Amino acid sequence: MKLSTKHLLGIKDLTKEDIQLILSTASDFKDVLQRPVKKVPSLRDVTIVNLFYENSTRTRMSFELAEKRLSADTLNFAASSSSAAKGETLLDTVQNILSMKVDMIVMRHSASGAPHFLSKQIDAAIINAGDGINEHPTQALLDAFSMQEKFGSLEGLKVAIIGDIMHSRVALSNIYLLKKMGAEVMVAGPPTLIPKYIKEALNVRVEYNVKNALQWCDVANVLRIQLERQNQPLFSSLREYNLAYGISKKLLDSIGKEITIMHPGPINRGVELDSDVANGTNSIILNQVENGVAVRMAALYLLRPQNND
Amino acid sequence: MKTILSHHQLGITIKRLAHQILENHLELKDTVIIGLQPRGIFLSDKIVEEINNILDPSLIKYGKLDITFYRDDIRKQLHTANKTDITFSIENKQVVLIDDVLWTGRTIRAAMDALMDFGRPKKVELCVLIDRRFSREYPIQADYVGRAIDTFPNQKVMVYLNKKDKEESVELLEE
Numbered sequence: 001m002k003l004s005t006k007h008l009l010g011i012k013d014l015t016k017e018d019i020q021l022i023l024s025t026a027s028d029f030k031d032v033l034q035r036p037v038k039k040v041p042s043l044r045d046v047t048i049v050n051l052f053y054e055n056s057t058r059t060r061m062s063f064e065l066a067e068k069r070l071s072a073d074t075l076n077f078a079a080s081s082s083s084a085a086k087g088e089t090l091l092d093t094v095q096n097i098l099s100m101k102v103d104m105i106v107m108r109h110s111a112s113g114a115p116h117f118l119s120k121q122i123d124a125a126i127i128n129a130g131d132g133i134n135e136h137p138t139q140a141l142l143d144a145f146s147m148q149e150k151f152g153s154l155e156g157l158k159v160a161i162i163g164d165i166m167h168s169r170v171a172l173s174n175i176y177l178l179k180k181m182g183a184e185v186m187v188a189g190p191p192t193l194i195p196k197y198i199k200e201a202l203n204v205r206v207e208y209n210v211k212n213a214l215q216w217c218d219v220a221n222v223l224r225i226q227l228e229r230q231n232q233p234l235f236s237s238l239r240e241y242n243l244a245y246g247i248s249k250k251l252l253d254s255i256g257k258e259i260t261i262m263h264p265g266p267i268n269r270g271v272e273l274d275s276d277v278a279n280g281t282n283s284i285i286l287n288q289v290e291n292g293v294a295v296r297m298a299a300l301y302l303l304r305p306q307n308n309d
Numbered sequence: 310m311k312t313i314l315s316h317h318q319l320g321i322t323i324k325r326l327a328h329q330i331l332e333n334h335l336e337l338k339d340t341v342i343i344g345l346q347p348r349g350i351f352l353s354d355k356i357v358e359e360i361n362n363i364l365d366p367s368l369i370k371y372g373k374l375d376i377t378f379y380r381d382d383i384r385k386q387l388h389t390a391n392k393t394d395i396t397f398s399i400e401n402k403q404v405v406l407i408d409d410v411l412w413t414g415r416t417i418r419a420a421m422d423a424l425m426d427f428g429r430p431k432k433v434e435l436c437v438l439i440d441r442r443f444s445r446e447y448p449i450q451a452d453y454v455g456r457a458i459d460t461f462p463n464q465k466v467m468v469y470l471n472k473k474d475k476e477e478s479v480e481l482l483e484e
Binding site for chain 1: 375377378379383384385386389390391392393422426427
């Protein structure tokens with residue numbers, strides 16, 4: 001068994017079998033993480049650089065922990081405190097790092113397609129930890145793992161992705177993954193934050209009324225408003241967004257059925273999600289974070305360098 | 310193809326291995342039995358079944374260990390993992406590892422590494438159904454051996470113990 005790709009650039013490139021292999025391997029690593037010694041020696045001869053050109057808490061720490069749990073050596077790069085601030089290009093930076101005998105690259109970049117560009121220039125395996133508004137594959141995989149853990153299977157599951165769909169790489173990766181695994185997907189939010197032809201392009205349902213979306217779904221994956229990526233006002237105010245599209249306990253109670261609440265973080269409490277919902281019994285937000293380490297261990301393990309001689 | 314152990318012989322051998330383990334570990338006090346995934350489990354299941362017939366089953370601590378993440382050929386090929394199921398501490402316990410075939414010794418080397426992550430055992434013993442002599446790549450020997458055989462590297466030992474397998478037996482295949 002092996003993955004059909006050399007890099008993990010996006011869910012778009014993966015087959016259903018790839019996704020199943022990553023999820024089942026993640027489940028084995030989740031077992032490892034429950035043991036007294038939460039560590040295996042699998043990648044002890046591998047060096048990995050975490051190349052973050054954009055801010056991150058969860059993803060970076062989760063990757064770093066996953067690497068350490070696999071016994072890999074890790075290097076951390078934050079653009080703001082590096083020579084990138086002096087004008088060094090992405091390719092130069094990476095080639096310099098690789099000449100220090102680094103085997104794998106985990107990268108986050110604000111430009112969509114940055115890891116794809118890099119994958120054509122260099123040999124090392126690349127894992128995309130988020131590129132602009134394109135994809136965030138490990139987030140979609142950990143979301144899938146968390147849903148599978150709760151519901152047993154993704155087949156036929158109704159998932160509503162609610163919020164800023166336009167600027168969300170989490171949304172796109174989730175849509176690709178859920179469709180490949182046979183789930184039903186709806187995107188919901190204000191029309192200005194939903195790409196125009198998404199229904200035709202990706203074969204998803206579109207809903208502009210959050211209450212209708214909640215009534216339809218088993219799982220609501222709520223997304224953050226990505227103000228840093230919006231260069232023009234797309235809704236009048238955060239308060240108004242919260243009133244029209246935010247998910248409150250009152251709104252959920254009025255639906256009369258249990259809905260699992262997910263959020264990739266960071267949460268803007270009181271904007272897209274109210275605190276009592278984020279902390280409520282149907283929220284699996286912290287399970288997502290826990291599962292993130294196991295899923296990233298699986299991705300790193302499956303993409304590790306191999307000599308086929 | 311040559312039969313090493315027929316169905317009938319296999320039954321007797323497994324009974325003997327169970328008795329030999331008990332001989333050294335009366336009542337299995339402070340002893341745990343650990344089968345190695347994936348194919349060692351078929352043998353360890355049968356040995357534990359035999360021991361269950363002799364001892365009170367509640368006395369037996371039996372676990373399963375997967376060594377995929379501890380392998381030394383990780384850069385050469387990809388293996389998919391199986392479940393590890395060890396629900397007890399092995400700290401200060403006597404461990405009997407069970408696998409179907411002992412060949413190069415690499416699996417057992419990895420298994421000992423994996424075992425240490427569950428505690429520091431007092432002693433580790435090895436029980437195998439088939440010992441392929443003169444082909445070891447590490448200084449590892451078994452304490453309980455079903456049948457020791459001499460083989461060439463291009464030969465393959467097939468242990469049919471799985472219920473899905475055809476009749477239970479051990480066979481030697483020429484490549």
